[in-house]
Amino acid sequence: MNKQAVIEKIKKCLALSKSANQHEAAAALRQAMAFMQKYKIDANDPELLGIAEASILGSGSQKPTVFEAVLANSIAKMMGCKAILSGDIKITKDLHFKKVASWTFIGFDPAPEIASYAFDVLYRQLKKARSVFISENLKRVQIKANKVKRADLFCEGWVLEATKLVSELNPNKDEMDQIQAYVQQKHNVRNSEPTDRNKKTNTNTDRYHNDLHAGRQAGKNAKLNNAMNGGTPLTKLGVST
Structure with missing residues (x-):
């Protein structure tokens, strides 16, 4: 057996x-x-003990942006899970191998599955909101690097708004200790700083605050389908369901 x-x-x-x-x-x-x-x-x-894992692809980057990392870790905290990046190999359309990174949520069953679902739903909405912001607000920005930085600021504001209530949560310490022990036993986690393309951006400009504010306003429209869990834990995110 x-x-x-x-x-x-x-x-x-x-x-x-x-x-x-x-x-x-x-x-x-x-x-x-x-x-x-x-x-x-x-x-x-x-x-x-019932510890399980569920993985979902975000950007696929092995060094994701600050806003993607904040979104993943906020959802993990909401569900009493831990989020880590896991390497994987994908086959591209032209039959080449590409190394990508997925978010793996680890916690007590069924929390990881719900967490991965929540991330998938919100990350898709975030990407759509980013595209709309770029097409409507950044049409005149000619330099690609500046357009990317401003879109990143918008996304940071979006995530801050969509997950604003998570900071008030206090996960069960005993459960988190057990989850951490599991992670150390099963995974080789490498700690690395997320990509912050606005690290050197002047935070005292109107443009900086306007982009961040636009993101926060758009983040108020974030929605989660509550079909998977009856609408209970997901409401802790502070977003509409």
């Missing part, structure tokens, strides 16, 4: 051990402990 099959049997026994029937509960608990002892499964094994 492989480990995953054993884990599933132990989970079922542990679920039955919460039965109101004392005899059934005791028998199920004994069975769970017997499985753990026989197959040398630790009670703190991450898989037994």
Whole structure:
């Protein structure tokens, strides 16, 4: 019997051990402990605890922008997860191999799946809002680098508004410690600073504040489809559902 099959049997026994029937509960608990002892499964094994992963592609960059990183980490915090970048190989249309990075949300099931869904929905909306901002507000900007920087500022404002309530949340410390232990055990995470194309931009100009403000105004229209979770955890983002 492989480990995953054993884990599933132990989970079922542990679920039955919460039965109101004392005899059934005791028998199920004994069975769970017997499985753990026989197959040398630790009670703190991450898989037994219910820690899961779900990945979603953002920009694909191995060094994403500040606003993309903030969006991913805000959603992770909202769902009591941890977000990391995971490398992957994709085959392009012309049949070449390309290394890309996906966001992997790690936490207690089913939180990662919901987090990846939320990121996908909001990131798509953000890209659309960025395109509209560029076409309507940056038509006269001739220098491509300046256009990109200003669009980035708009996106930063959008994300700040869409995730404004996340800073007030306090994830369960014990669960986050277990998730962190899982990450250290299963993943080789490299810490790197996100790309900030406005690092040297003068923050005291009207243009800077106007672009950021435009993003915040557009971010108020961010929406999430609540079909996956009945509209509860996702409302913590502070966006419409």
